[in-house]
Amino acid sequence: MITKKSMMKQMMTVICSATLAACGSAPVVQPQSEYQVMTISTTDKELQTIYSAAIRGRQDIDIYPQVSGTLTKLCVEEGQTVRRGQVLFVIDQVPYLAALRTAEANVEAARAGVATSQLTYDSKKELYAQKVISEFDLKTSYNSLLTAKAQLAQAEAQQVNAANNLSYTEVKRPADGMVGTLPYR
Numbered sequence: 001m002i003t004k005k006s007m008m009k010q011m012m013t014v015i016c017s018a019t020l021a022a023c024g025s026a027p028v029v030q031p032q033s034e035y036q037v038m039t040i041s042t043t044d045k046e047l048q049t050i051y052s053a054a055i056r057g058r059q060d061i062d063i064y065p066q067v068s069g070t071l072t073k074l075c076v077e078e079g080q081t082v083r084r085g086q087v088l089f090v091i092d093q094v095p096y097l098a099a100l101r102t103a104e105a106n107v108e109a110a111r112a113g114v115a116t117s118q119l120t121y122d123s124k125k126e127l128y129a130q131k132v133i134s135e136f137d138l139k140t141s142y143n144s145l146l147t148a149k150a151q152l153a154q155a156e157a158q159q160v161n162a163a164n165n166l167s168y169t170e171v172k173r174p175a176d177g178m179v180g181t182l183p184y185r
Contacts, residue, residue, distance in 0.1 A: 061175065065091055067170040078182055082173045089171050096166040103159035110152035117141070117148035 069091035076088050127133045139156040 007115055042167040056180070057180070059177075060180065061177070063088065063171060063174070064100045065171050067091060067096065067165050069095070071168065074182070076182075078179055080179045083176060084173055084176050085171045087170050088173055088179070089172070091169040093166060093169045096162070096169055100159070100162040102167050103155065106155040107152070107159050110155040111146065111149040114145070114152050117145040121145045 044052040071089055072092050073090040074088075075090070076082060080089070121138075121141045121144070124133055124138050128135065132165075
């Protein structure tokens with residue numbers, strides 16, 4: 001019979017021999033693999049990278065006309081350098097020229113009205129001095145003269161306004177700089 005002790009010795013012998021057999025094996029030789037080789041030579045190459053961007057100036061000035069109308073002339077291009085006072089675009093001047101001519105004619109008519117009222121007042125003043133007309137007629141002619149002078153002042157103000165509106169048809173650059181985007185064409 002096999003005793004417990006002898007069985008244990010046999011087991012230990014088997015385990016030790018298996019361990020020694022596993023540790024003592026020769027290294028496995030791997031086959032040498034071949035690699036492809038590439039020869040590199042120097043050449044000139046231009047690299048390009050495209051980025052999307054929005055460029056803005058340090059100070060952007062939005063320019064809007066002071067009068068309405070149709071653009072008749074665009075005097076600049078996007079990206080162009082411009083100087084202060086340079087004309088950027090022109091708005092249709094025909095209606096503004098007509099308004100100026102009308103205002104000038106109104107001034108002349110008002111001047112004629114003042115001259116007529118002055119003559120009437122001077123005449124009535126002499127007649128009043130001779131006691132031919134009443135004081136009421138004299139004051140009425142004086143008030144007519146004042147009304148004519150007020151109409152002249154009003155016509156002259158309208159003439160100045162019409163001249164300003166005509167000048168606003170040429171939209172000019174307020175400062176030196178560069179033209180940005182032109183949204184309306």
